[in-house]
Amino acid sequence: MSGSTTRMTMIEAIRTAHDLAMERDDKVVVFGEDVGYFGGVFRCTAGLQKKYGSHRCFDAPINESGIVGAAIGMSTYGLKPVVEIQFADYVYPAYDQIVSEAARMRHRSGGQFTCPMVIRMPTGGGIFGGQTHSQSPEALFTHVSGLKVVVPSSPYDAKGLLLSAIDDPDPVIFLEPKRLYNGPFDGHHDRPVTPWKNHPLGEVPDGYETIPLGKAAIRREGSEVTILAYGTMVYVAEAAAKETGIDAEIIDLRTLLPLDIEAITESVKKTGRCVVIHEATRTSGFGAELSATVQEACFYHLEAPVLRVTGWDTPYPHAQEWAYFPGPDRVGRALREVMED
Amino acid sequence: MAPRKQSGSTSRKTTRGSTATKSGLEGGITDFSKDQELDSYREMLLIRRFEEKAGQLYGMGFIGGFCHLYIGQEAVVVGMQMALKPGDEVITGYRDHGHMLATGMEARGVMAELTGRRGGYSKGKGGSMHMFSKEKHFYGGHGIVGAQVSLGTGLAFANRYRENDNVSLTYFGDGAANQGQVYESFNMAALWKLPVVYIIENNRYAMGTSTARASAQADFSLRGKSFGIPGYQVDGMDVRAVHAAGMEAVEHCRSGKGPLILEMLTYRYRGHSMSDPAKYRSKDEVQKMRSERDPIEQVKARILEKKYASEDELKQVDKKIRDIVADSADFAQSDPEPDVSELYTDILL
Numbered sequence: 001m002s003g004s005t006t007r008m009t010m011i012e013a014i015r016t017a018h019d020l021a022m023e024r025d026d027k028v029v030v031f032g033e034d035v036g037y038f039g040g041v042f043r044c045t046a047g048l049q050k051k052y053g054s055h056r057c058f059d060a061p062i063n064e065s066g067i068v069g070a071a072i073g074m075s076t077y078g079l080k081p082v083v084e085i086q087f088a089d090y091v092y093p094a095y096d097q098i099v100s101e102a103a104r105m106r107h108r109s110g111g112q113f114t115c116p117m118v119i120r121m122p123t124g125g126g127i128f129g130g131q132t133h134s135q136s137p138e139a140l141f142t143h144v145s146g147l148k149v150v151v152p153s154s155p156y157d158a159k160g161l162l163l164s165a166i167d168d169p170d171p172v173i174f175l176e177p178k179r180l181y182n183g184p185f186d187g188h189h190d191r192p193v194t195p196w197k198n199h200p201l202g203e204v205p206d207g208y209e210t211i212p213l214g215k216a217a218i219r220r221e222g223s224e225v226t227i228l229a230y231g232t233m234v235y236v237a238e239a240a241a242k243e244t245g246i247d248a249e250i251i252d253l254r255t256l257l258p259l260d261i262e263a264i265t266e267s268v269k270k271t272g273r274c275v276v277i278h279e280a281t282r283t284s285g286f287g288a289e290l291s292a293t294v295q296e297a298c299f300y301h302l303e304a305p306v307l308r309v310t311g312w313d314t315p316y317p318h319a320q321e322w323a324y325f326p327g328p329d330r331v332g333r334a335l336r337e338v339m340e341d
Numbered sequence: 342m343a344p345r346k347q348s349g350s351t352s353r354k355t356t357r358g359s360t361a362t363k364s365g366l367e368g369g370i371t372d373f374s375k376d377q378e379l380d381s382y383r384e385m386l387l388i389r390r391f392e393e394k395a396g397q398l399y400g401m402g403f404i405g406g407f408c409h410l411y412i413g414q415e416a417v418v419v420g421m422q423m424a425l426k427p428g429d430e431v432i433t434g435y436r437d438h439g440h441m442l443a444t445g446m447e448a449r450g451v452m453a454e455l456t457g458r459r460g461g462y463s464k465g466k467g468g469s470m471h472m473f474s475k476e477k478h479f480y481g482g483h484g485i486v487g488a489q490v491s492l493g494t495g496l497a498f499a500n501r502y503r504e505n506d507n508v509s510l511t512y513f514g515d516g517a518a519n520q521g522q523v524y525e526s527f528n529m530a531a532l533w534k535l536p537v538v539y540i541i542e543n544n545r546y547a548m549g550t551s552t553a554r555a556s557a558q559a560d561f562s563l564r565g566k567s568f569g570i571p572g573y574q575v576d577g578m579d580v581r582a583v584h585a586a587g588m589e590a591v592e593h594c595r596s597g598k599g600p601l602i603l604e605m606l607t608y609r610y611r612g613h614s615m616s617d618p619a620k621y622r623s624k625d626e627v628q629k630m631r632s633e634r635d636p637i638e639q640v641k642a643r644i645l646e647k648k649y650a651s652e653d654e655l656k657q658v659d660k661k662i663r664d665i666v667a668d669s670a671d672f673a674q675s676d677p678e679p680d681v682s683e684l685y686t687d688i689l690l
């Protein structure tokens with residue numbers, strides 16, 4: 001490794017990962033709506049068609065089911081398709097293909113076929129997108145056995161994790177928190193966001209350096225309470241810890257499946273308290289899984305009930321976005337509450 | 342309406358210089374009466390001015406998120422609406438402001454929904470893409486591309502079930518026409534002979550992707566062929582052509598002959614949404630459309646030529662419309678935001 005690095009946004013990091021993977025392996029093909037000629041609505045694939053030709057990076061019609069289904073076929077043959085679903089909110093037409101085909105191919109073919117493919121999609125709120133451009137559907141994928149689910153929270157992670165995802169022999173759902181594309185948004189919507197170029201995690205290794213799937217990262221070491229977070233909520237957690245002065249240990253899960261249970265239990269056994277946070281709705285959310293896992297593994301170490309801070313159990317609203325979004329105030333309140341017991 | 346052959350498979354049908362023997366569906370144009378000319382002028386201008394104002398409010402930060410303007414396509418919805426009777430349903434995607442104004446929904450309520458206020462049609466919960474009016478039989482406003490096509494088919498089923506003689510006008514774009522559920526809907530509609538007019542607003546682009554790059558068959562009037570659904574291309578920049586085709590299409594459905602497809606050849610002047618600088622097409626292309634085919638200018642020229650109104654009288658019309666739009670913008674800025682407690686209404690608990 002040269003050890004050199006470049007400062008970049010999350011969008012550039014994702015683009016760079018595509019570029020490296022395509023350069024390295026001609027089995028990698030990239031497609032989706034507006035992905036080829038236009039370079040993606042968030043520009044994550046800009047320049048790839050020019051560089052690799054329209055047989056490797058191309059536009060698809062607006063038909064998510066067809067896009068994902070075709071990618072599954074390609075992948076069983078041995079190609080490595082990386083498809084973009086323009087917003088996670090548009091993935092539902094493809095859900096049947098993902099659940100009934102991609103996730104099950106390995107099992108029902110007795111291991112003869114797998115689906116080495118990545119389905120990328122921007123996720124989460126904070127952009128006034130309302131109910132069809134703000135959702136966080138990760139639990140719909142973690143509930144399906146046979147998928148890997150990744151949520152990067154920085155340019156550094158996005159690049160390394162995407163490279164691993166593309167190289168993985170199985171289908172990976174790659175959820176990109178769109179509110180983080182240009183900077184580490186911490187929920188303070190009324191303040192300017194620091195651009196990635198001024199953040200240490202905006203500094204990305206230049207070469208082909210992967211980050212393994214299934215490994216969490218400790219974003220802040222602390223002794224009083226463990227916060228389990230991923231995506232945008234990692235920075236909301238940081239803001240809440242700072243503002244409450246509570247010495248929280250913040251774990252960025254990075255991969256929801258496979259889940260780094262070891263990192264979680266090690267931390268909770270140390271702190272004895274745990275707050276789980278996510279933007280997605282509460283009922284049957286991934287937080288429920290985390291909470292159950294923590295109490296199973298750390299019950300005798302817990303000094304307080306595990307608390308969850310999540311989006312409300314409603315569609316994502318157009319007005320009152322900031323009353324919906326679980327910002328630092330709400331996370332801070334949970335931190336104080338969990339410290340009272 | 343007698344059975345007719347489907348429109349040509351190779352070239353875009355031009356409605357210029359049409360003859361009186363052609364039906365509306367075959368590109369025929371019936372001259373508008375004075376009232377029709379003036380009404381369509383007013384309706385189209387209202388949509389245009391409303392959209393311009395929405396664009397301004399967006400630029401000023403009063404409207405957040407997504408906002409898709411209908412500028413350039415006004416003749417489609419106005420011509421179709423003129424062919425309807427009260428009770429006919431309208432359903433469309435997210436480029437919906439024009440459809441709502443055409444069905445007679447109040448400019449105030451639409452604008453206030455854009456700004457997310459209490460007085461908006463969805464109480465501020467839906468935003469630009471998600472508005473409804475039971476009273477005006479407007480069934481939304483849907484953000485997910487293509488989803489409304491099956492819903493519109495269901496509306497048509499309900500009409501037939503109730504034997505109410507209504508027709509469902511189901512609008513969608515050239516991009517949406519590639520969603521699988523569109524064809525599931527076509528099959529059901531043809532199988533069950535449902536009274537639905539599928540109106541494909543072909544404005545040549547789906548976001549940054551032109552029809553040529555996404556559609557193996559870009560003559561969308563042919564898309565129902567394998568189901569036996571007749572389809573016709575219509576000059577969607579000429580409100581008279583739209584109206585003539587609309588009249589026949591609606592009559593076809595009302596008389597129990599099943600679904601029909603109208604492909605409206607149209608154009609959007611602005612970017613896909615307010616955040617799209619539209620770099621995927623040339624300025625010349627847009628300019629050419631604006632200067633040669635503008636739906637409002639076409640009507641205006643005829644009105645003046647036929648002396649249905651003077652320049653001054655048209656200015657008066659314009660002023661009235663500007664007043665309506667300005668009032669809606671004032672309302673949309675002064676009306677309060679919904680109370681936080683509204684987060685937990687209109688949901689299941």
Ligand SMILES: Cc1ncc(C[n+]2csc(CCOP(=O)(O)OP(=O)(O)O)c2C)c(N)n1
Nearest residue numbers: 090436484485486514515516517546547548
């Ligand atoms: C299921 C789904 N996929 C993708 C999108 C994103 N999207 C919104 S509008 C659009 C283009 C649609 O183009 P078209 O149907 O031609 O309608 P137009 O915008 O031209 O009116 C796309 C891809 C979406 N909203 N829903």
Ligand SMILES: [Mg+2]
Nearest residue numbers: 514515546547
């Ligand atoms: Mg279009």
